[in-house]
Each structure stands twice: as structure tokens, then as C-alpha cells.
Amino acid sequence: MHTILKSNTKEVVIGADKPFVIIGEKVNPTGMKKLGQALVEQNFDYVKHLAQRQVAWGAEVLDVNVGHPQIDEVAIMPKVVEAVLAAVDVPLCIDSNEPKILEAGLKLAPGKPLVNSVNGEEKQLATVLPLVKDRGAAVIGLTIGEEGIPATPEGRLAAAGTIIERAAKMGIPIEDIIIDPLVMTVGHNSNAALVTLKTIELVKKEYGVNISLGASNVSFGLPDRHSVNSAFLALAIQTGITTAITDPIKLGSCIKAIDLLLGRDANSMRYLKYFRATEKLRAQEAAVRV
């Protein structure tokens, strides 16, 4: 199954027979003070820098989130979308819990954007899915039900089913739904990653849809998070995720290596190309810092 996203001129295809798609996570002020400050000051140069840098490091889609206590998010979302588009031409993933903020972003996002996210709660289904349908967008469905995040893979599968069925009733094609099975930190619960991996397996088998993860949550509260994040990406990609909202600078090499190992990169062409490009970027960025 192929989920197709579009910018003005570019098309990105997400699917199990395609290279893994990185959705760059960095245009998001949560826990990123410098970006929060820039947005408060309506200084968009830093947004442009983040957009450009992530695409240079291999992001094919960019997540745009403007959640910040000191910001009028409905007003600022279109400006951030414009800033990103002034810097790069890639499909966008408009990220908010609030339908109004999503709407503000979707109006300006070109082509076919991705909405991040809806979940299985009635209130969310009823407000977010109509926006997705009207805009002809794709949407990430989080496996959350009325009772919160189910503890079991079967519970999460059921939440995915709720979203997929409701979307179908509204005429949203199933290939425009990307399910996010969610992952909690293994620092609190040693079974957390296994539950997510099992959910991926079930959702893939039952619906065959594309599956995404915000993968770095898995290592929250642990030291040496990179070892955990990169290992988890390998496990999750082997199990069936086809895209992730993540940091291309930290995890791009790991993802290209996984594509190569899983036979999705004939003659290592993309692996080698990525290595050469990022080797150059690393040198340039080091030179700027000196």
C-alpha cells in the first residue's frame, strides 16, 4: 500500500517496497528553547535553517508543530509553514492536537500534506477527520481509544481499527491512513517496546496500511539514548514501520544502513550517496562552528 504525499513539485511515496521515509521532527518547540524563543519573537530565520538542515540530512517530509505556551498557535502556524516553504520544497506534516491549528496549517500547506494526528477518541475523530477529508490530506492515526493508550497490542489494534473504519465511512481512502502504534519508554516498562512491535505486526497483518512511529520516546529517561533509539528503529523497521518522525541528523545513517540490510538499496547506491553527502555536511558544519 502506498501513501503519497506531495509538495508543490515533489512527491514522496511511503510503502513497504520503498526506501524508508524520514519525517523531520525538529520544527517543534517542545523541549527546544531556541526555536520557542524564535517563534515568540516571530523570527523565522531559525525555522528556515532547521528546515534546510533536516532536508540536507535526508528528511523527505517535515513535521511542523508550533505548540508553545506563549504563542498564538493559530496565528503563527501559517507563518511557520510559509517560512519552511521559503526554505525547502518538501511535503509537510502539520502537527497539532487542535483542529483549528491543523486547519490553519493545512490552508497554506501545498500539494498533499500529512495531518499529525487523529486518534480513536470520538471527539478527535469527529473534528479532525473532516479536515483531512476536505483537504484531501493523509493522516496519522494514533492508537489511542476513549480510555487512553491501550496496554496491549490487541487494544491498540482495536483503536487503529476504529480510526480506519471511521475514515472509510467518510470516504478517506485507507492508503491515506498511517497508523502510529505508539511507544512508551522501556525505562519504565521493560515490555514497552515489545508491545509496540507486536502492535506493528498486528496492524500490518490486519490492515496492510503504512505504519509510523515517533521513535525516540522509547529511550526517555535512559542514558545513551542513541543506542536505544537506533536499535529500536532497526527492530521496528524489520517488523514493518515504513516511516518515522525522527531526527535525520542523528538517525539518518542508521536508517540508510537498515534499508541496505533489508535489500532495499541495490548496489548500496543510496547508502553510499548519503554517506558522501553527510560527510561533506559534517565538515561544513564543523567549519561553521570553529
Add this chain to the structure above:
Amino acid sequence: MHTILKSNTKEVVIGADKPFVIIGEKVNPTGMKKLGQALVEQNFDYVKHLAQRQVAWGAEVLDVNVGHPQIDEVAIMPKVVEAVLAAVDVPLCIDSNEPKILEAGLKLAPGKPLVNSVNGEEKQLATVLPLVKDRGAAVIGLTIGEEGIPATPEGRLAAAGTIIERAAKMGIPIEDIIIDPLVMTVGHNSNAALVTLKTIELVKKEYGVNISLGASNVSFGLPDRHSVNSAFLALAIQTGITTAITDPIKLGSCIKAIDLLLGRDANSMRYLKYFRATEKLRAQEAAVRV
């Protein structure tokens, strides 16, 4: 199925329900000039250093290989085994293609050692398995047949079967056979890792034995080998390998993270302990270098 290895006082259990076992690869002069030189000079301090360092970084078993063009390997093997045992008390993996060299090492190896390796060729089966049987050792069986390394998973499964059946006829218990499905570099063949992963699946399903890999071969000839090696370990462990001959300094963190993610480390105890221990080691080793 549990493969049990022993030193004088320590027991190491390899099995799917146990933490992953690292067999330290560094006592091997192949491609390691400094060790080759030390062995030629019969200076064993460097061997002791390598043994100690690998165990400090998490190796539970040590591979001992003395292959070098300027060395009388039969004469030097016992001395290297003695040097390793003077430094650490862990089970050993005696590594050679030559039965005479294996024999020389097995005589001095304490407890229950591992033999690395036999393969499915008649000549090897007939000469190595009797040594294994007489010594009461365990053995790594490489999936190589009379025609070399089979290109297909089914061919490798058949080679594994040849070894397991011959060992059974000689009265070697199946739990003392560890199959190595072999991996070639993905730099030459994009399907190389997939063939190995599929072989792991088949061997696990058919025989349920422990499975090992010399994992770093997968990245031969590629840049940024660490990204490929660590991703491949994650894929291979998820698929079913239970031990690997590898570098604990480079890959220990990755392996501890995989154990944690696969639910084999309650409350992250071993992950955190390893992080703290290696953080200290890193600081000590950096201080020595200054």
C-alpha cells in the same frame, strides 16, 4: 535450548531466554598488526591486556585465534590460552581451521570450551567433531557444504543439518552445536543480509539450536561500518541469534540496548549497570591516552 560453556569457575549459558552473549573477537592477529607482532615476539602482555579489556567491556567468552604466517600456531596456541587465563576467568572459544591447532588449544582450555569451528565438508566433520566429542566441548558449525557457502537460505539450512546430524551420530548433544549462518558483505550483494536473516529463521524453526554470527563481515568494504554493524546486530538478534563473535567495545552498548528492547532486561538493570561501568572505563581509558 541452552548451550553451557564453562571456565574454571564461571558458567555462561547461551539461549533465547537469556541475555545475549558476546564472544570477544579481539585475540586474533588477522588484520591486527600489533597483536601479530606481539605473538611473533612471544610477548604476551598485549594478549592479557586484550583479554582483560574485552571482559571489562562485557565479553562473557573470549575467542582465541593465533593465525599468522610467521607463527608456529600449534606451539603458540597453548601459550596464548595460558596468557588469557592468567588475565581473566571466562570460557574460551578456540578458533582455527586446523584440527591440530584446535587440539593444542583445547588441551589447556579449562571447563567446557567452545570450538570455532567445523563446517559441513566431510574432511572437517571427520577431523574436528572427534576433538569436540573427546573434549566434551561445544562447537560452532558454519553453514558451508562441499561446494562452499550456499547462496540460498535453504542451502545453508541443509549444511547446518549435515553438521547437526553427524554430531548426533557421534553422540554430541544438539545443545552443544551453535550454528553460524554466515553473512557476506552487503557492499557486494544487496541480498546478503536477507539471506542470512532467512537462514537464521529456518535454522531456528527446524532445529531450535543456538545461532551465532561473526557479524562485522556484513559491512566489509563500506564506509561508516558501525551503522551497518549495529543495525545488522539488531535485525539478527530479533530474528534469532543468541550470541555473536564481535567487538564488545564497539557493540556492547548496542547489544545491551537490544536486550532491553526485547524485554530481556527487567527494570533496565543490566542496561544501566553496563552504562555506568563503561562510562567509568571510557574515562579511565581516555586518562591513560592523555
